[in-house]
Amino acid sequence: MKCVWCHNPESMSIKKQLSFNHSKCQSCGECAKVCPKGVHSFVEDKHEVKFDDCDACGLCVEACIHRALKIYGQEMEVEQVYNEVAKDKIYFDKSGGGLTLSGGEALKQFEFSLALAKKCKENSIHVCVETNGASKPEHYQAIAPYVDLFLFDYKATGDKLHKELTGMPRRLVDAI
Known part of the structure; x- marks a missing residue:
């Protein structure tokens, strides 16, 4: 997108x-x-x-x-990111917060996002994915068991306007 x-x-x-x-x-x-x-x-x-x-x-x-x-930007391994997130686990436990995978499209790096979400869920850290809906439907299905909350960034109503503003047809987002 x-x-x-x-x-x-x-x-x-x-x-x-x-x-x-x-x-x-x-x-x-x-x-x-x-x-x-x-x-x-x-x-x-x-x-x-x-x-x-x-x-x-x-x-x-x-x-x-x-x-x-x-x-x-910097290259990091899943374990490195998890270790940064885990530093705030006490706060997350008290506040109900956790990890938010975000970006333009958080699932653009799907394998990384999936591995990090799994690691966080294994350690009882709440996982949220902020998405623009532009990833493959099978990516959402695969990561869903490890996500507590999806936040969809709604772009536009109607296929024509959506394509004009985002460069992709809305029907792909609707497929999710």
Whole structure:
């Protein structure tokens, strides 16, 4: 799903991503000096970034003393994520909270989401999946036994409008 207006644009890619804060940049050019991909350029003192060419190596982030650049995302194993979640188990037990798998589409990384949901349920941690409904129906069926709550992000009524706004027909979401 590629919505016209996405409230989670950072989740469209599962890869690490470079972020650039224009207001912090002083156009010093240090990032351009260290970038092996030539992602950074300066035109009339305006810093331009070719995000599509960036491999998120982080060299420019390290070189930027003004903290205008940041890498978002990191690769983690299920056990690593679970260990972070489990740190709050006492709070979850008292509050009724737990893990929320979210994103643009939480099930975009289905095998990971399923394994994490199973691990949390085995350890009595409440599991919620926030979804836009764009995953395969069999994914929802497989993960459902390990999920306490599904939150569906309702996009639009009617197949034509839904396709116009999201790039996919509503009937696929309705199939769930």
